[in-house]
Amino acid sequence: MANPGYCTIGGKSSVQLLKEVSEGAKAIIAWGSCASNGCVQNAHPNPTQATPVHKVITNKPVIRVPGCPPIGEVMAGVVVHILTFEKLPELDSQGRPKAFYSRRVHDTCYRRPNYDAGLFVQSWDDENAKKGYCLYKMGCRGPVTYNACGVTRWNGSTSFPIQSGHGCIGCSESKFWDNGPFYSHLASFPGFGVESNADKVGLVAAGAAAAGMAAHAIFTNIRKKALIRDTVEEGIKGLDNELK
Amino acid sequence: MSNRIVIDPITRIEGHLRLEVEIENGMVKDAYSSGTMVRGLEQIVKGRDPRDVWAFVGRACGVCTTVHSLASVRAVEDALDIAVPQNAELVRNLMFCAQYMHDHVVHFYHLHALDWVDVVSLLKANPEATSNIAKSISNHSKSSPKYFADVQQRIKKFVESGQLGIFANGYWGHPAYKLPPEVNLIAVTHYLEALEWQKDIVKIHAIFGGKNPHPNYLVGGMACAVNVNEVNAINAERLAQVGQLLKEAKDFIEMVYWPDVLAIAPFYLDWGGIGGGLTNYLCYGDLPVGGYNDPTGFKFPRGIILDRNLNEVIDIDGKDEDQIKEYVKHSWYSYDAGDEEALFPWNGQTNLNYTGPEPPFDHLDVEQKYSWVKTPRWKGMPMEVGPLSRMLVGFASGRSEYKDIITDTLERLNVPVDAVFSTLGRTAARAMETKLIADWSLDFFDMLINNIKAGDQNMANKEKWEPSTWPVEAKGVGLTEAPRGALAHWIVVNNKKVENYQLVVPSTWNSSPRDPKGQRSSYEASLIGTPVHDPEQPVEILRTIHSFDPCMACAVHLYDPKGKYIHQVSVH
Secondary structure, X not given: OOOHHHEEEOOEEHHHHHHHHHOOOOXXXXXXXXXXXXXXXXXXXXXXXXXXXXXXXXXXXEEEEOOOOOOXXXXXXXXXXXXXXXXXOXXXXXXXXXXXXXXXXXXXXXXXXXXXXXXXXXXXXXHHHHOOOEOHHHOOOHHHOEOOHHHHOEOOOOEOOOOOOXXXXXXXXXXXXHOOOOOOOOOOOOOXXXXXXXXXXXXXXXXXHXXXXXXXXXXXXXXXXXXXXXXXXXXXXXXXXXXX | OEXXXXXXXXXXXXXXXXXXXXXXXXXXXXXXXXXXXXXXXXXXXXXXXXXXXXXXXXXXXXXXXOHHHHHHHHXXXXXXXXXXXXXXXXXXXXXHHHHHHHHHHHXXXXXXXXXXOOOXXXXXXXXXXXXXXXXXXXXXXXXOHHHHHHHHHHHHHHHHHOOOHHHOOOOOOOOOOOXXXXXXXXXXXXXXXXXXXXXXXXXXXXXXXXXXXXXXXXXXXXXXXXXXXXXXOEOHHHXXXXXXXXXXXXXXHHHHHHHXXXXXXXXXXXXXXXXXXXXXXXXXXXXXXXXXXXXXXXXXXXXXXXXXXXXXXXOOOOOOOOOEEEEOOOEOEOXXXXXXXXXXXXXXXXXXXXXXXXXXXXXXXXXXXXXXXXXXXXXXXXXXXXXXXXXXXXXXXXOHHHHHHHHXXXXXXXXXXXXXXXXXXXXXXXXXXXXXXHHHHHHHHHHHHHHHHOOOOOOEOOOOXXXXXXXXXXEEEEEEEEOOEEEEEEEEEEOOEEEXXXXXXXXXXXXXXXXXXXXXOHHHHHHOOOEOOOOOOOHHHHHHHHHOOOOEOOEEEEXXXXXXXXXXXXXX
8 A cells, every 4th residue: 555544543554454453363354355356446546556455464375255245145155164164265266265256157147048049138228138138248247257146146145236137347356447348348358258168159159240259259268278277276275284 | 621532433334434532521622533544436437437437436335335326327317418217216216215224224223322222231121021111112023021031141141251242342331321221122132133134125226236235227227127027127026025125124114213213212312402513404305206307306305404494495506616615624635726725526636645644643633634534515614414404404395294203203202393403313313214215115116116017117218328429528416315414426527438526425524624714514513512421431422423324433542632542442
């Protein structure tokens, strides 16, 4: 943080407080996107140089539970996991519990069959929106967002953003605020892509109208494979040992 | 001699609010309110797509969720001259009502009640007598002696274990607590019930906006398409769930919240003469029924009351550059034109300029800049905003539903009308408006059902969705009422991007530092003259500041006049 006066409680800076409360901790849970990746105040130009927890506390395990906010049941689930199984949950390469962040919203979305069939909402409140078609063309970030929304859903499984007609804005991903305007899907998206087989089928079905999208998706699948491999092979596995 | 105490933070959940209070002869002599965090959201949204801004600024607060998003989409719609379909207006109103019911109940029980309710005292309560009192004030089904005895046992176990958990670190046993043990037991029992209930009411946000906190909004309407013959849209099942949640909310408010306020208030009538503070009240109004541009149709009417004169309501114009302006004389910002100037928000600036002490620090220099909150004024005058302002403007506007509930409450408590200008009045006004909202929300629900029944399934106006349809330059203001008070966002759009964006939020009005004339804002003004029995346990200060509903209160630090640290108390 550029100036410790940008955030104080009881006359102490937030960085000092973070260091003090972390002192006796075995591990730290970074609740939410603010703590996990800096979130909105960290968006360009990041006027206060806001910083996520793992950039400040570098000598202990930091479990990142991103989302703006994270799903309540996921937050409870992380704590319950530690209490029940007496060890930290397995984390992915970004330090997120695999139990809740290993699936893309796109892959667990109940509207996915519409994507595979090339059925998209073309404009807000159009006939396709009223049929609950895929929100990809309205900027949905489901294909690049790892979170449990499609499975756990929100507020006692009542709904989740896509079910209520608005695309996912990707609020659990690092720098999601700066990944381009929310209502346009950019071809240059980092990590964009889908599992090869299912999507190739779907994109072929989407036909000529989605040809550009298909080419892009196939290209980015290559990048995605590396990301998936990362997640599996380079996931942080040493945390349990550090706890013992 | 005066004693300066520092309370930081003062709120019970989110927020960075600090008070430095001078006490002399057992009374507050002066007070300084400081916001101690800045993020620069107004800088962050510059250059972005105006249609995206609601998501950024919605994150201004996680407690007051949705209200900033609403102010933002309205500001953009105002700038681009977009009228939303009536269904979208109704859905926004329902989300607004759900937010109020949630926020006010949580504020009363979880953020404010423990300033009035002594948790430890309930151990002495007689469950039979408690049940009798509960049944005398409400038809709430959970009121048997056994029910109260069970809660008492739960709390007893907490106390005996030495781990009060959520009730740890209160000022239990302080002589300012006046409730009999039985009323304390009722209040704490309902504290626990309210914790359960609050999870349900926000499902209305999830149904229409996909999640809570931070449901999704859309410039031009709402994204939740209606199709009564489709499982993937707002259909009968979704609507029935909303209707059920609204009915349950009305029951909770009428059978738990409102009776509890009426049961607790008679023990604290002296607080009808404490904490009044400012004499001007501002309300932008909200809950349109005939469009955002027709304030005469608002359920919360718009207007200003000056000098507590309830015979006149003065009009507000959010676009008049001579009305609302912000000062930074005592705020950690700098204006290009100099820090004595005031700027209308379309021309507003957010240049961070921290000149406070290097943390860790004991005291702020209140003669200089001492807060991250700017100081807004209406025609140079400080204004209180919030539930009391809304109820007073409604009353002074001659609306019968406001007159009825205010008059009835004053009669029941047997207090004069002046008692509303107080700490007690503020807390009672919040409960009164929650009661009104519970009724209105069912009206809005019926209107939505009737529209859909009549074949109107429109939810978004797309005419100006594409930036190619926008003028090169456009300016707008989005006015709303957050639970904590008048909220507005000002936007300047240039060449399809945000050129300037300013938020003037309720706590900017209420918690701001002094202006260049030395005039106090609401928090600072309301504390003058407040009795403080024991500076080491300043529960009286918490009562008044919490009556405004700032977002929290965790640790209290106390200092002697030379700034020496003498005590620290944590409040949860």
